[in-house]
Amino acid sequence: MKSLDLDFVDEKKVPIPQTGRKSIAILIGAGFSAPKGYPIGNQMNNWLLNFDDSKISFSPSGELAVSKDGKTPQFQINGVLNAHQKYFIFCKRLIKEYAKAHNDEFDYEVFYDFIMSEEAKEERYQELCNDLCNEFENYDNFLYNVVHIYNQMAEYLLKDKDGKRFYDNEPFRIGHIDGYDGFLKYLSNLTDNYIINVHTLNHDLLFESFNKTEYINGKISDGFDEYGSEYYGNLIQENRTYHCRLERYTGRYNTPIRLFKLHGSLDYVPFYKTISNYIMIPERYVKIKWGMGASDIIKGRKSKIGYDISPFEYHADFLTGTTSKIQRYNEPLLFKKLFKKFKNNLQHAEKLIIIGYGCKDEGINEIIKENFDYTNKSVFIIDKYAGDTVVDFGKDIKAQICKIDVNDIRADLFT
Numbered sequence: 001m002k003s004l005d006l007d008f009v010d011e012k013k014v015p016i017p018q019t020g021r022k023s024i025a026i027l028i029g030a031g032f033s034a035p036k037g038y039p040i041g042n043q044m045n046n047w048l049l050n051f052d053d054s055k056i057s058f059s060p061s062g063e064l065a066v067s068k069d070g071k072t073p074q075f076q077i078n079g080v081l082n083a084h085q086k087y088f089i090f091c092k093r094l095i096k097e098y099a100k101a102h103n104d105e106f107d108y109e110v111f112y113d114f115i116m117s118e119e120a121k122e123e124r125y126q127e128l129c130n131d132l133c134n135e136f137e138n139y140d141n142f143l144y145n146v147v148h149i150y151n152q153m154a155e156y157l158l159k160d161k162d163g164k165r166f167y168d169n170e171p172f173r174i175g176h177i178d179g180y181d182g183f184l185k186y187l188s189n190l191t192d193n194y195i196i197n198v199h200t201l202n203h204d205l206l207f208e209s210f211n212k213t214e215y216i217n218g219k220i221s222d223g224f225d226e227y228g229s230e231y232y233g234n235l236i237q238e239n240r241t242y243h244c245r246l247e248r249y250t251g252r253y254n255t256p257i258r259l260f261k262l263h264g265s266l267d268y269v270p271f272y273k274t275i276s277n278y279i280m281i282p283e284r285y286v287k288i289k290w291g292m293g294a295s296d297i298i299k300g301r302k303s304k305i306g307y308d309i310s311p312f313e314y315h316a317d318f319l320t321g322t323t324s325k326i327q328r329y330n331e332p333l334l335f336k337k338l339f340k341k342f343k344n345n346l347q348h349a350e351k352l353i354i355i356g357y358g359c360k361d362e363g364i365n366e367i368i369k370e371n372f373d374y375t376n377k378s379v380f381i382i383d384k385y386a387g388d389t390v391v392d393f394g395k396d397i398k399a400q401i402c403k404i405d406v407n408d409i410r411a412d413l414f415t
Helices: 030-036 041-049 083-101 108-115 123-129 139-157 181-190 206-212 324-330 335-348 362-371 388-396
Strands: 022-028 056-058 064-066 194-200 223-225 231-237 240-245 247-252 257-261 268-276 279-287 297-300 307-309 349-355 378-382 400-402
Touching: 022 335, 030 206, 041 083, 041 108, 041 139, 056 083, 056 139, 064 139, 083 108, 083 123, 083 139, 108 139, 108 324, 123 139, 181 194, 194 335, 223 257, 231 279, 257 335, 268 297, 324 335, 324 362, 335 349, 335 362, 362 388, 378 388, 388 400
Parallel strands: 022 194, 022 349, 194 257, 349 378, 378 400
Antiparallel strands: 056 064, 223 247, 231 240, 231 297, 247 279, 268 279, 297 307
């Protein structure tokens, strides 16, 4: 009898090894998260200018607290405001007075730079805290402390249309992903043959949530690892405290889709270590989880019994300000590493795809111009509402502008 070579198993596509693959660089901005309901620039400006403080307050430890019963959290003792509550009142006044001094125009990133400027020391602003200062405080003290208040106000507003920031409680999603199907299908098709380096200027956790979809299915890595980590977070639930192991930045990217959060994230927090009495320096960036505060991180002491604590952080670390954030691009602990990878990824990318970026960050624009060979390689800008700034930058880098939604992205646009 003649032997037949029969195979009844469906043919399965075998991805090529990641080593030696060509790469594609993607840059995403605030417009990418807009379909999920995250605020874009003008919305953030308006919400901060008219900040709704009916459900929040600041604790004596300096952390923003959100109401659980619809009423403003109360931290006053005999009606006396704590220091951070006074800084909060001052911050809201400062925002209003700044806008008044600038023809009722307010930009939340420009305002952050203003806090650090000489203009902020003018008399019209100093008068805003006269009724809040005591004999041990002055205007400089208020201005210095308004930064952590302002950052937490901005962080509070960074949530989607359902009021969510974390997505780790969502089930694995199969099929349609509202607002992102086109993009995710394109990304999925690339993963067998390319390294896709995704660089985001957003602080939200939307992109990471795609890891639990049929399209991506765990193929995103962001340089953080949990395995062998000595860092833990205190998670308090129903008066019970648990120590949960946390991911820390190791710089290991081992998947086809690699995420670089250039401006930080809502879950990135630096852990500080003690080097001598009363002196602490940042040691490593750690990712907190849902239900944890930025000051809830502890570190195991290896051979010693107990934990070290890092008590300084009020909130997650993310970059803001038009010039202030550029100054932080060279911080060695994390951001210098991320930007080095950004530049290297641009230099080796076969093409560059920009999605939802308003092209207003001069530092990012210069890095693109200096490191991506736009004369000989293709650049695509996806922005349904591309304004003059986007169009002008597109001309500078010889980009093809596609005025479509993220959901309408398809492979033939980039050929």
